[in-house]
Amino acid sequence: MGYLARQLAGRTDPALDAGWEEPPSRKGFFTDTSICIGCKACEVACKEWNALPMDGSLDLTGNSYDNTGGLGASTWRHVAFVEQSRDRIEAARESGRRLVDLGMPSVGAPSASPVTGAGSPPGAGTAAEVGGSAKALQKDGVDQQNPYQNRGVPAGYGTLPAPPEDHGPSLGQLLSEKESAENGDLGTTVDGTPMVGPLPEFRWLMASDVCKHCTHAGCLDVCPTGALFRSEHGTVVVQADICNGCGYCVGACPFGVIERRSDAAVSVRADGHVPNVGVAQKCTLCYDRLSHDQTPACAQTCPTTSIRFGPREEMVAAARERVVQLHEQGFTEARLYGANDEDGVGGTGSVFLLLDEPEVYGLPPDPVCATSKLAEMFRVAGVAGLGLLAAGAAAFLGGRR
Numbered sequence: 147m148g149y150l151a152r153q154l155a156g157r158t159d160p161a162l163d164a165g166w167e168e169p170p171s172r173k174g175f176f177t178d179t180s181i182c183i184g185c186k187a188c189e190v191a192c193k194e195w196n197a198l199p200m201d202g203s204l205d206l207t208g209n210s211y212d213n214t215g216g217l218g219a220s221t222w223r224h225v226a227f228v229e230q231s232r233d234r235i236e237a238a239r240e241s242g243r244r245l246v247d248l249g250m251p252s253v254g255a256p257s258a259s260p261v262t263g264a265g266s267p268p269g270a271g272t273a274a275e276v277g278g279s280a281k282a283l284q285k286d287g288v289d290q291q292n293p294y295q296n297r298g299v300p301a302g303y304g305t306l307p308a309p310p311e312d313h314g315p316s317l318g319q320l321l322s323e324k325e326s327a328e329n330g331d332l333g334t335t336v337d338g339t340p341m342v343g344p345l346p347e348f349r350w351l352m353a354s355d356v357c358k359h360c361t362h363a364g365c366l367d368v369c370p371t372g373a374l375f376r377s378e379h380g381t382v383v384v385q386a387d388i389c390n391g392c393g394y395c396v397g398a399c400p401f402g403v404i405e406r407r408s409d410a411a412v413s414v415r416a417d418g419h420v421p422n423v424g425v426a427q428k429c430t431l432c433y434d435r436l437s438h439d440q441t442p443a444c445a446q447t448c449p450t451t452s453i454r455f456g457p458r459e460e461m462v463a464a465a466r467e468r469v470v471q472l473h474e475q476g477f478t479e480a481r482l483y484g485a486n487d488e489d490g491v492g493g494t495g496s497v498f499l500l501l502d503e504p505e506v507y508g509l510p511p512d513p514v515c516a517t518s519k520l521a522e523m524f525r526v527a528g529v530a531g532l533g534l535l536a537a538g539a540a541a542f543l544g545g546r547r
Contacts, residue, residue: 158361158362158492159172159380160172160361160362160363160376160380161376161377161378161379161380163376164375164376166376166378169378169379169380170378170379171457171458171459172379172380172457172458172459172495173379173380173381173431173436173455173456173457173458173495174359174380174431174455174456174457174458174461174494174495174496174497175356175431175442175445175453175454175455175461175495175496175497176453176454176455176456176461176462176464176465176497176498176499177354177356177452177453177454177496177497177498177499178451178452178453178454178465178468178499179351179352179353179354179452179498179499179500179501179507180468180472180477180480180499180501181450181451181452182225182352182354182450182452183352183449183450183452184211184225184227184350184352185449186211186225187447187448187449188223188225188354188443188444188445188447188448188453189214189221189223189224189225189444190447191223191443191444191446191447192221192222192223192429192443192444193220193221193222194443195432195435195443196222196430196432196443197415197421198220198221198222199220199407199411199412199413199420199421200220200411200412201214201215201218201220201221201410201411201412209226209227210227210229210350211227212225212226212227216355216402216508217355217356217357217401217402217403217405217428217429218405219404219405219406219407219408219411219422219425219426219427219428220407220411220427222356222357222427222428222429222430223354223355223356223429223444224353224354224355224356225352225353225354225355226352226353226355226507226508227350227351227352227353228350228351228352228353228502228506228507229348229349229350230348230349230350230351230502230506231347231348232345232346232347232348234502235345235346235349235479236345238479238501238502238503238506239477239478239479240478241479241502241503242477242478242479242480242481243478245481351501351502351506351507352452353506353507353508354452354453354498355507355508355509356429356444356496357382357401357403357404357428357429357431357496358401358403358484358491358494358495358496358513359380359381359382359429359431359494359495359496360382360491360492360493360494360495360513360515361380361487361491361492361493361494361495362491362492362515362517362518363376363382363491363515364395364398364399364400364491364515364516364517364518365382365395365396365398365399365404365426365428366382366395367398367515367516367517368394368395368397368398368516368517369394369395370390370392370394371388371389371390371392372385372388373385373386373388373389373390373426374389374395374426377433377436379431379433379436380458380495381430381431381433381436381495382428383430383431383433384404384425384426384427384428384430386421386422386425386427389425389426391406391424391425391426393406393426395426396426397516398516398517400490400491400510400513400514400515400516401509401510401513403428403429404426404427404428405426405427405428406424406425406426406427407420407422407423407424407425407427408423409423409424411423431495432444441455442455458495458497461497462485462497465482465485465497465499466482466485468480468499469481469482469499472499477501479501479502480499480500480501481499481500482497482498482499482500483497483498483499483500483504483507483509484496484497484498485497489512489513490512490513490514490515490518491513491514491515491518492515
């Protein structure tokens with residue numbers, strides 16, 4: 147019974163539950179949107195490696211630098227530019243402070259003592275315990291354990307461009323705000339660190355999205371043909387030659403990731419052929435590359451290491467460390483998405499660092515696997531069925547009197 151319960155909800159190892167014997171560590175992405183520059187190299191690399199067609203004609207979507215529109219059967223990695231004003235940035239920072247006040251994630255200056263708190267991964271210790279001595283982790287003055295050293299602040303901060311006339315504050319005003327920030331006039335974070343500033347009048351958030359490869363994947367649970375399977379790496383892969391195009395998986399995905407390929411797709415092949423029309427398609431986390439110990443195309447191509455790939459536990463630990471670092475810099479809007487193994491999908495293989503609420507990025511705030519309540523539904527249905535049988539029996543026996 148415990149095995150069946152783990153199949154539907156809660157913390158588990160998806161590869162082991164799928165029947166793989168001694169599988170490798172679960173693999174996943176850590177997408178740090180705070181250092182994504184929106185170059186779309188990942189999107190192009192994904193399309194090129196997987197020979198994905200174009201999503202129809204290149205119509206204007208009304209969004210900045212975005213002609214693919216979103217994830218789908220022919221776009222497995224998508225980067226969107228989310229435009230934000232200063233008011234929205236302030237609101238994001240305040241909502242992040244409330245998350246910190248609730249204890250998730252913890253903030254505080256790094257120290258030699260073991261890291262504790264809700265923002266630390268289980269079993270975390272000192273730097274020496276995690277990766278050897280501090281001296282061993284240094285090479286040419288760069289911290290090899292922390293790839294974010296000297297990386298600076300998130301995109302949209304740190305520079306003071308002079309806006310055109312009548313289109314914002316003057317450079318003098320911005321410099322004055324900068325001086326105020328240096329004097330600590332913008333206030334402090336929850337742990338007393340001076341707030342960063344000044345807040346820009348405008349910023350782009352880079353919403354780099356991909357299939358989540360959920361621990362409890364609704365698409366996998368409802369597939370009637372076995373076209374979707376759980377790989378030994380813990381990922382969810384579609385077998386196009388088995389899929390019958392029923393579309394059950396499309397409705398079962400809480401993120402709207404998987405779709406059936408439309409015949410409106412435009413081939414990029416010389417013969418004009420569009421493969422797998424009518425068949426469900428989505429990111430495979432480059433299963434063919436993983437089978438040869440290679441990095442997925444998007445992570446391999448990313449020039450800023452915004453997309454990192456590796457064992458999921460390491461990715462979650464790196465993500466938590468990055469959130470703490472940003473909070474120490476005053477960017478309290480930083481938060482994680484998909485790192486909670488107790489959420490409605492049991493945590494995701496693709497973990498994201500966001501600089502605003504999930505809805506801003508087009509992500510559901512509380513995703514739930516469509517089949518997570520299946521056991522409870524059967525239990526309720528069983529009780530109801532027994533009740534009907536008992537009522538029928540009582541009516542029959544009463545009628546015989």
